[in-house]
Amino acid sequence: MACLCYLRCVRKLWAPAQASQRLKVANLHRSVHQLQHKKVMAEEKPWALISEVGEQGYLEEMADIIKPxxxxxxxxxFQQNPQLHGPKIQALLLWNGFPVVEPSLLGLLPSLKVVANGGVGIDHLDVPYINSLGVKVTNTPGVVSNATADIGMALLxxxxxxxxxxxxxxxxxxTTHIPQCLMGVEVSESTLGIIGMGHIGYKIAQRGKGFDMKILYHNRSRRSxxxxxxxGATYCENMDDLLKESDFVMLAVNLTPETTGLISHRQLSLMKPTATLVNVSRGLVVDQDALVKALQSGTIRAAALDVTYPEPLPRDHPLLGLPNVLITPHVGTNTLTTSLKMVQQMVDNAVAAVKGLTAPNEVKPK
Structure with missing residues (x-):
């Protein structure tokens, strides 16, 4: 009887220890399962080719959006061993046009499913050729509009x-006194002519309205x-009318065969001698030789450019030596907020394409 009581007592004392031990084993099994699951997920995560993480590519904050x-x-x-890395890459993420998408590179990427471009312009991409390889092309419209419109107004x-x-x-x-040569021109209540009234052009118009500017615009199609x-915008079906009337002409078009050299000798000659040309689109939209002559001769007052061709300009280019030219190095989207939004949109596009889903911002050849 005493032995039976002893056994009952031992069992009662041992039960909590057994329960604790079982809980530890269960937690251990759960942790192992989670680690195995994470390992499987990591192995399933697709590969993407990028330019680099660093000053010439993606900031760390931007890369952190891609890595999950x-x-x-x-x-x-990649170039160290393209035969090893090439077959596993399914996404090519372009930032500032790099890596350069050439047939020689695409030929090394047999599993590629998407070229996700950071930015709206895709003039550096041969979309029909890329599509012919079964690869989608995407861009990031919308998220760049505010920052680009801001730089346009800042330049103006x-x-x-x-x-x-x-x-x-x-x-x-x-300096001992302020020279009168710093006399500027009025922005408020002047006339702003916008060539290209898409997302960015419309944002520019909104900002112009804030300065009580008269807004003219020319576009392939009229806005509602x-x-x-x-x-408060007025549509100019004929671009010449806009050029003649505007104090500031802002270029916000995509680069296409139709817009290459859109502004040349004839168009500049139509502008007021007091007018300023502002370009936030692409350098090739403007005939730079014609622009140099117009600025040197006083055909127009000034030019403010966020884009040139090439970028950067050769250090002996005449535009760099003209006192009535202001140039920034294609920084229209260069804010951290906009850059992070662009990378997120690139990732969303790329993930969808890799999964075989409809990419939110797929670019179709025209």
Whole structure:
């Protein structure tokens, strides 16, 4: 009887320890299962080719958006052994046009499903050829509009009010007085002519309205009456009319065969001698030789450019030496907020394409 009581007592004392041990074993099994699941998920994660992570490519914050969805390999590392890496790459993520999408590169990527471009312009991509390989092309419209419109207005204002020249005078150790040559031109209530009234052009019009500017625009197709009324814009079916009347001409078109050289000698000659040309589209939209002559001769007052051709310009290019030219190095989308949004959209497009789903922003050849 005493032995039986002893056994019951031992069991009662041992039961919590057994339960604790079983819980530990269960937790261990769960942890092992989770690790195995994560390992499987990591192995299933597709590969993407990028330019690089660093100053010439993706900032760390941008790369962190890509990494949960793709194994990434830089173009430099890829080139070390393309035969090893090429077959596993399913997505090519382009930032600032790199890596350059050439047939020689595409030929090394037999599993490629998508070329996801960061930005709206796809003039650097042969979309029909890429599609012929069974590869989709995507871009990132919409998210770049505000930042690009901002740089357009920043260039317009800086040129009109001689902001850069003013800064140079203000910090020059020899400055003892403010010269009258810093006299600028009025922006408020002037006439802004926008060539290209898509997402970006319309955002520019909104900003122009804030300065009480008269808004003219030329586009392949006319915007709705509601759109026009919202920003106080007037449609010019003939671009020549816009050029003749505008104090500031803002270019916000995509680069196509039709828009290449859109602004040349004849178009510049139609502009007011007090007018300023602002370009936030692509360098090739403007005949730069014609622009140099127009600026040197006083055909137009000034030019403010976020884009040139090539980029950067040769250091001896005449545009760099003209006092009535303001140039920024294609920084229209260069804000961290916009860049992160662009990368997220690139990833969303690429993930959909790799899974065989409809890519949200697929570009179709025209």
């Amino acid at each position: 969805h793709f194994h990434i390999i830089s173009h430099k590392d 204002l800086a040129s009109a009010r001689k902001v850069v020249e003013g800064h140079q005078v203000a910090v020059d150790p020899k 009456v509601e759109d026009e009324q919202a920003v």
